[in-house]
Amino acid sequence: MTAKKPLTDSLSAVNFAGLRDYIGYTTRQAQSAIFRDFTKITEEVGLTPGEFSLLTLIGANPGINQITLAALHGLDKSTLSLAIRDLKRQDLIESRRQIEDGRYYALHLTRQGEQRLRRTTQLVEEQERRMDKVLAPGERKLLIGLMKRISKAFD
Template identity: 30%
Template sequence: MNVSAKIDLGQLSQSLGFALRMSQLSVFEEFYAALGQFGMKPGEFSILYLLSRNPDARQGEIAERLRIKRAHMTKLVSSFDARGLILRRVPDDDRRAVLLRLTPEGEAFVADHAAAFFGYHAAADAGRLSAAERTQLLRLLRKFGGLED
């Protein structure tokens, strides 16, 4: 038995927020073990992936959809720009907006790493959740998180 398993969690074991956080940490550990060598965090890749599907999306809309604070989104976009992964453009009709698009290097990065990003958990899920359980959990999390379209 794992030493930390001896710690009595009390009501924490029934807390949805606590369970979600512990699950998130587990997923992130798996992500970094599988994809850490690419120097990107899950949220960062999510932004690039959305831009691959939504060229010329407004920076604010991407931030809102992913629930990223404006200041943090600005830092991330600057980082992507410095790495040559995205292009920023201010449209003539709204000087306050910033449109984002992947560069060819950004498109190649997403294309080269999407399979790993979306598939890393398959091996980690083995033995923990059946395919049906994973589908059910994802459906419930999407519903709870307001992600159902």
């Protein structure tokens, strides 16, 4: 019987059989690395990545309602309702009845929500600058354009 090599030794010998040539695989690997770093950033300020996204959208669109947010995020209403409830508990957002249609609630950032979003955005922009350092001039715009084109083709 042959002794097994430690996992770390065998990782470098793995044959990826073309996986690294697939756009989907390499995109997912890049997204995973970025997301791990992004999660550290948002945890530092007491948010999840999803909460940061919601705060960003609410901050940029004061009065947006949950139906619109659910559509933008591709979430069902119950999942979004839990996230909204958590943001309210943290006093980061508030809801007010919409004047035009009293059946819906308009979402707004609180003062604390504005401050937390501003701080988190600064940290996220620092991460973006770190990513820019590994790209040549012009590659950022090219990369984003290519990713948008692929996304649009599969939506």
